[in-house]
Amino acid sequence: MEEQRLLLAFYGDDFTGSTDAMEGLASSGYRTVLFMEAPTEEMLQAFPGIRCIGVAGTSRAKPPAEMEKELRPVFQSLARLDVPLVHYKVCSTFDSSPEVGSIGKAIAVARDYFAKDAVIPLLVGAPQLGRYTLFGQHFARMHDQVYRLDRHPTMSRHPITPMREADLRLHLGKQTAETIELMNFLELEGDPETVRERFAGKLQEKPGIILFDVIDEARLQMAGQLIWEAAQRQSRFVVGSSGVEYALTAHWKAAGIQPAADRIAHGPIKPAERMLVVSGSASPVTKLQIETALQQGFHGIRIPVDALVDSRSVPQNLLQEAIAHLQAGTSVVLYTALGPDDQAISETRERLNLLGLKDTDSSELIGRNLGRWTREIMQAVQLRRVVIAGGDTSGFVMREMNVYGLEMLLPISPGAPLCKAYSFAKELDGIEVALKGGQLGSPDYFVKVQQAGWE
Structure with missing residues (x-):
């Protein structure tokens, strides 16, 4: 059994997305607290059995210069934590542009605090939320219909960051000069050792970022295993939606990395008479x-x-x-x-x-x-x-x-x-x-x- 220590720290580029990541961890039993600022050691000690922490931010709504001001102190604090993996959590519809909420800018800032030469995993698909990535193209469900992101009724008309490109590599490529490789859904098929060999081959090409296709639970868990194993070597920083949390918890449970034994009990919760x-x-x-x-x-x-x-x-x-x-x-x-x-x-x-x-x-x-x-x-x-x-x-x-x-x-x-x-x-x-x-x-x-x- 894994020792009772922090497993993951994440920063969410908006608040609702941060609660999404918290839910992905907490619903699997890993006690998670979402803080408004990077917590001190004393704050962490007030939450017994805590296994994951998050920091809720607002970088998604900011231009690059303002993003940098917000992200540098947070990344500096998270890099000092004794935690195997740090996640920059983005919206599952990849809301971003070179001018507002640039994910490329966040990656550039993170390079100063985490392994400079490491490949950064990128995972955006989250089947639990109706988000799917296939051959690099991203799709999102709205009610009972699944749309390619550049044809999504809301995201294609977003008032700040409209999505005009469904290929996440091309969309992110407008925000960063880093090379982006793809681990597609066919390459995630097969026994774990075969998939590891394919992944190692991708890493040999030394891309800056490697995007994972995710269309179902099996590939989600496989991606989680590869990301976690890479974190034990060098790739301590990961970017993506709450699909990262769902991928990791699926792998942790399969690998016997369990939640803390002393979980919090909040007691009965009553419906609200008014709200x-x-x-x-x-x-x-x-x-x-x-x-x-x-x-x-x-x-x-x-x-x-x-x-x-x-x-x-x-x-x-x-x-x-x-x-x-x-x-x-x-x-x-x-x-x-x-x-x-x-x-x-x-x-x-x-x-x-x-x-x-x-x-x-x-x-x-x-x-x-x-x-x-x-x-x-x-x-x-x-x-x-x-x-x-x-x-x-x-x-x-x-x-x-x-x-x-x-x-x-x-x-x-x-x-x-x-x-x-x-x-x-x-x-x-x-x-x-x-x-x-x-x-x-x-x-x-x-x-x-x-x-x-x-x-």
């Missing part, structure tokens, strides 16, 4: 979730553009409306837009441009406003459960709420679990939070979160 949903997402998936919640009795409040872009004043009428409905026992949805065609999106951009702000500044401005309002509402009503929708805004909301850590309580929908929040603000410590990316969750996701519980 707040705060959405900064413009995806069609979130649009349907908001509409379903309203049909099920949630009270909807659209946040006007003027309030979104003005950080100097608080929309008291809006907050009082939300507080009044929650005090009356009605769940509330605060939202910025209904889907990618909502006129509020273009209006917000125009207002930001008039203020001299770039589109990339919108996530932080909106997220921080939403965070302040969320905290004020929760303190007024003493709520214990909240949902934040929107990958780029969730991180800023959590920071405004003074949250320093998250731990999974219950799975709700793949990639979007219900979590316990650890906050420096006493009135918010222990609240239940679900962070949901734009592409995740069933139409009744918000209703499911409110009803979630176990005795």
Whole structure:
């Protein structure tokens, strides 16, 4: 049996994606805590039986220079940890461009802290989330349909990083000069020794990055084994979606690397009588979730553009409306837009441009406003459960709420679990939070979160 030590540390380039990675580990029994900043040794000792840690970031929403400022201190801290493998966690739809959230930039920065000459594994497919990579082409499921990423109804029209190329090698090639090799799904077939020999042959070519195809559980586990074995030699840094966590846990269990014996027991979790949903997402998936919640009795409040872009004043009428409905026992949805065609999106951009702000500044401005309002509402009503929708805004909301850590309580929908929040603000410590990316969750996701519980 493996000694009880840290197995993995990951940095998530957005908050909802970070909870996705945490779920992949925790659901297999490996206690994982997601921190807002790289934890100190004293912080780690407060969580007995911890086997994996994460650091939730916001680099996906930033230009390269701002990414570097955020990533350098985090990578420096993670490189000092006694941990075999460090994962730069990206969205399973590979949201990135040379100008915003550049994965190539993250790799360049990481080279200064991890083995400079090592090949970096890249794994993005995650069958559990409906994400598949085949001959380097990436696909994503939306509802019951699987789309090539450049034809995906949401990702091909993403307001910041639209996906116009499904070949991950070509897409990433616009962000880095590193050579990218492919370990395709045929090369991952066969007995482990044969696959190892094929992988070794790839490494002999000395590429900078090696991408793994993933279309099913068998190849996912095989990729996890190759990544873990490479980490024992030199390749201590890996890039990819939460598919990395699912791949590693599949291999760890097969190899007898077990979770800690002293797992935490959180006790019974009751459904919420009332709940707040705060959405900064413009995806069609979130649009349907908001509409379903309203049909099920949630009270909807659209946040006007003027309030979104003005950080100097608080929309008291809006907050009082939300507080009044929650005090009356009605769940509330605060939202910025209904889907990618909502006129509020273009209006917000125009207002930001008039203020001299770039589109990339919108996530932080909106997220921080939403965070302040969320905290004020929760303190007024003493709520214990909240949902934040929107990958780029969730991180800023959590920071405004003074949250320093998250731990999974219950799975709700793949990639979007219900979590316990650890906050420096006493009135918010222990609240239940679900962070949901734009592409995740069933139409009744918000209703499911409110009803979630176990005795």
